[in-house]
């Protein structure tokens with residue numbers, strides 16, 4: 305039963321190469337820890353060397369079974385196109401394949417697309433291994449369906465959604481807005497984008513016969529700097545009591561990235577949104593093929609336009 309799964313059931317990952325974005329803190333740091341403890345070589349991204357060094361030192365001092373060569377820092381700032389391209393190139397230089405990609409860092413839709421496309425070749429090489437079991441895990445959140453109503457008039461044919469244009473503030477959000485100190489409505493859109501990205505990526509992987517499994521996951525309410533900071537100072541003490549530790553918060557990501565059940569019963573998991581290690585229904589717009597297709601097309605067109613503007617080679621069509 306997936307509900308009883310915990311990281312002790314992670315299979316032997318010796319020989320596997322993993323990449324966890326935003327691996328220096330919170331859920332990402334715990335994800336890095338468990339993948340490395342089970343033998344994977346884990347590239348973890350952090351925006352600065354100081355943060356990476358601090359994270360690596362804490363992992364090594366808290367986990368005596370971990371060896372330093374399992375943890376490799378990649379500098380990555382998802383808001384900087386140069387940084388994304390440099391990270392992808394550095395990884396491609398160092399590794400022939402990538403078995404596990406965890407898109408964990410808090411990020412906007414456009415950066416997610418660029419990052420995934422940049423690593424496409426290394427994932428492809430891993431998929432050509434005889435015993436390939438390639439996973440791409442994208443962190444979403446259940447807020448995407450809590451605050452965006454079923455009849456919200458999305459129009460993903462219009463690139464406005466990538467620039468923060470929203471139809472209106474839904475009542476579900478307005479009535480709870482005072483609880484937050486962050487712009488949670490745009491965060492909901494980004495987390496919906498993560499669901500649609502993982503789902504559409506899967507259908508394209510299937511179309512090209514690439515044996516990889518793409519999922520999106522909700523980690524639950526996890527006590528991290530980022531998530532506590534979402535709430536107003538008055539709410540924070542109450543919210544903290546409702547949250548689980550980052551270690552527990554990494555379980556659904558780790559399940560999606562490594563559990564045998566996922567490769568043994570792929571139809572249960574491919575392209576799905578996982579909550580508490582089980583496939584759940586995400587926002588109903590995920591069933592609207594035209595909108596999901598428009599989301600992918602508009603995003604890739606905007607990324608291509610931006611890459612050209614910055615003088616970079618465009619993404620391959622697929």
Ligand SMILES: NC(=O)c1ccc[n+]([C@@H]2O[C@H](COP(=O)([O-])OP(=O)(O)OC[C@H]3O[C@@H](n4cnc5c(N)ncnc54)[C@H](OP(=O)(O)O)[C@@H]3O)[C@@H](O)[C@H]2O)c1
Pocket residue numbers: 325326327328329330331332350351352355380381382383407408409410411443444445446522523524525526527528529530531
């Ligand atoms: N915690 C929750 O309750 C919860 C619930 C649902 C979903 N999630 C999702 O889970 C993921 C991890 O969240 P968390 O709570 O562990 O957050 P966190 O502790 O705040 O860590 C976020 C990580 O992402 C990195 N990051 C943020 N923006 C970045 C950028 N532009 N470029 C590169 N790296 C960037 C951060 O780097 P710095 O250290 O440099 O800032 C940090 O390593 C996120 O995708 C979040 O949306 C979390």
